[in-house]
Amino acid sequence: ASVAQARYGKDNVRVYKVERDEKTGVQTVTEMTVCVLLEGAIEISYTKGDNSVVVATDSIKNTIYIKAKEHPVTPPELFASILGTHFIETYAHITAAHVKIITHRWTRMTIDGKPHPHSFYRDGAETRNVDAVIRKGQGIDIRSGIVGLLVLKSTGSQFHGFVRDEFTTLPEVWDRILSTDVDCGWVWKTFSGLNAVKASIPKFDKAWNDAREITMKTFAEEDSPSVQNTMYKMCTKIMDAVAEVETVDYSLPNKHYFEVDLSWHKGIKNTGKDAEVYAPQSGPNGLIQVKVARS
Numbered sequence: 001a002s003v004a005q006a007r008y009g010k011d012n013v014r015v016y017k018v019e020r021d022e023k024t025g026v027q028t029v030t031e032m033t034v035c036v037l038l039e040g041a042i043e044i045s046y047t048k049g050d051n052s053v054v055v056a057t058d059s060i061k062n063t064i065y066i067k068a069k070e071h072p073v074t075p076p077e078l079f080a081s082i083l084g085t086h087f088i089e090t091y092a093h094i095t096a097a098h099v100k101i102i103t104h105r106w107t108r109m110t111i112d113g114k115p116h117p118h119s120f121y122r123d124g125a126e127t128r129n130v131d132a133v134i135r136k137g138q139g140i141d142i143r144s145g146i147v148g149l150l151v152l153k154s155t156g157s158q159f160h161g162f163v164r165d166e167f168t169t170l171p172e173v174w175d176r177i178l179s180t181d182v183d184c185g186w187v188w189k190t191f192s193g194l195n196a197v198k199a200s201i202p203k204f205d206k207a208w209n210d211a212r213e214i215t216m217k218t219f220a221e222e223d224s225p226s227v228q229n230t231m232y233k234m235c236t237k238i239m240d241a242v243a244e245v246e247t248v249d250y251s252l253p254n255k256h257y258f259e260v261d262l263s264w265h266k267g268i269k270n271t272g273k274d275a276e277v278y279a280p281q282s283g284p285n286g287l288i289q290v291k292v293a294r295s
């Protein structure tokens with residue numbers, strides 16, 4: 001037997017950083033959860049119990065805090081690249097670093113119509129994510145993403161014309177609720193290294209804003225014939241908006257809301273065009289996935 005693949009490190013490293021503007025008194029906060037996993041000539045730590053090749057996961061955790069102090073933590077694409085580059089440049093036997101950053105939302109409060117200088121609230125479980133792989137001599141591959149953006153529309157969604165056979169009970173529908181929990185990502189062309197990432201810094205926030213706006217605008221405005229078609233349109237619009245992106249992917253649960261037939265009670269009409277009260281379903285749920293590439 002031999003080691004086919006191995007990587008190790010520290011997961012769930014929670015990091016908070018505040019930026020204080022002395023002139024204006026405005027403070028800005030960032031909170032993220034970081035995972036760093038290392039690859040390289042580490043087999044003997046598995047096969048021989050030889051720990052001489054192990055950068056302790058505790059040291060990896062320490063390094064994350066030190067780099068967060070020494071460097072910008074935003075955009076997350078930059079901080080992930082700084083972190084990964086540190087590990088492959090510091091340890092000769094480490095050949096790749098896998099860095100995942102989940103950025104949580106601290107949205108600045110608006111108090112009496114004005115942005116508050118140092119108060120924030122968590123507006124949703126939505127996160128801005130980055131998965132980066134930094135490989136010695138092979139550059140930096142980054143996938144940026146949005147996770148946990150929960151959306152619903154009360155109409156403007158249809159689903160009909162699907163296969164009807166002896167397994168089918170689903171009625172065709174021309175007006176339905178559509179709700180999903182957005183998990184989408186966009187993969188950047190490989191960066192040659194940290195300097196190339198630094199040269200692209202303004203592109204990362206713009207791409208995230210574009211992807212988020214496109215997702216919500218397309219979701220809201222499309223009279224959707226299916227999740228499949230609407231998510232494909234989101235992908236193509238993001239590709240058009242961000243030239244440096246090679247592929248865009250979505251994984252969307254279809255979070256069903258079932259009509260409740262109440263006709264048994266005094267003939268209440270609550271189905272079809274009369275439906276107003278629905279039963280939101282925890283499961284089962286549809287799950288629709290796509291990755292779109294430049295043709």
Ligand SMILES: O=c1[nH]c(=O)c2nn[nH]c2[nH]1
Pocket residue numbers: 159170225226227228254286288
């Ligand atoms: O948008 C949808 N796509 C599907 O594939 C599907 N299947 N059942 N309901 C559905 N809705």
